[in-house]
Amino acid sequence: GAVVSQHPSWVICKSGTSVKIECRSLDFQATTMFWYRQFPKQSLMLMATSNEGSKATYEQGVEKDKFLINHASLTLSTLTVTSAHPEDSSFYICSAVSSSGTHEQYFGPGTRLTVT
Amino acid sequence: QQQVKQSPQSLIVQKGGISIINCAYENTAFDYFPWYQQFPGKGPALLIAIRPDVSEKKEGRFTISFNKSAKQFSLHIMDSQPGDSATYFCAATLAGTASKLTFGTGTRLQVTL
Numbered sequence: 001g002a003v004v005s006q007h008p009s010w011v012i013c014k015s016g017t018s019v020k021i022e023c024r025s026l027d028f029q030a031t032t033m034f035w036y037r038q039f040p041k042q043s044l045m046l047m048a049t050s051n052e053g054s055k056a057t058y059e060q061g062v063e064k065d066k067f068l069i070n071h072a073s074l075t076l077s078t079l080t081v082t083s084a085h086p087e088d089s090s091f092y093i094c095s096a097v098s099s100s101g102t103h104e105q106y107f108g109p110g111t112r113l114t115v116t
Numbered sequence: 117q118q119q120v121k122q123s124p125q126s127l128i129v130q131k132g133g134i135s136i137i138n139c140a141y142e143n144t145a146f147d148y149f150p151w152y153q154q155f156p157g158k159g160p161a162l163l164i165a166i167r168p169d170v171s172e173k174k175e176g177r178f179t180i181s182f183n184k185s186a187k188q189f190s191l192h193i194m195d196s197q198p199g200d201s202a203t204y205f206c207a208a209t210l211a212g213t214a215s216k217l218t219f220g221t222g223t224r225l226q227v228t229l
């Protein structure tokens with residue numbers, strides 16, 4: 001149990017276009033999901049906290065107009081990178097927190113974004 | 117106060133040896149300390165976690181030692197295997213809530229034959 005999926009697993013897009021990444025909790029409900037960014041050989045950097053039915057809370061330095069987060073249901077959160085640029089190329093990882101029990105965070109497999 | 121310091125940055129251990137990774141935290145409000153294992157190109161996976169009311173937790177070859185007074189905790193991997201080669205992250209958070217994790221900087225472990 002406690003499986004989190006991400007789609008797509010990798011994506012290549014041209015500079016200036018927008019890309020949407022989906023994060024789904026497959027077998028549990030998640031009131032809260034987190035979005036992280038990870039550069040090669042570095043730790044995970046929290047970008048934002050996504051709460052179902054409300055606006056996301058962004059970490060300091062993260063542009064909310066560039067990284068649009070929507071958490072429309074208890075099993076789905078989306079991250080849209082708008083007007084992507086090469087510096088947005090990174091590994092994006094989501095995690096979902098079970099609404100019941102231990103509130104453990106379960107991580108998705110990540111999405112590799114390359115902007116050309 | 118939100119930092120979690122992790123060492124070493126990288127570690128090479130022979131097969132069968134013991135791998136030890138250390139972390140130190142500053143925020144005394146933290147009360148849940150998970151360790152994650154991450155393989156290249158994959159998301160982190162929970163390995164083992166501990167709460168500060170115990171000094172040690174063991175699951176198979178993996179053991180967490182916790183020193184509340186020193187605000188330190190460590191991961192021991194006994195009988196290390198090549199398949200353990202991965203990056204390990206310690207983290208800290210507040211238990212029982214959907215609180216964000218504060219991650220350590222990671223340790224790249226390589227287990228050689």
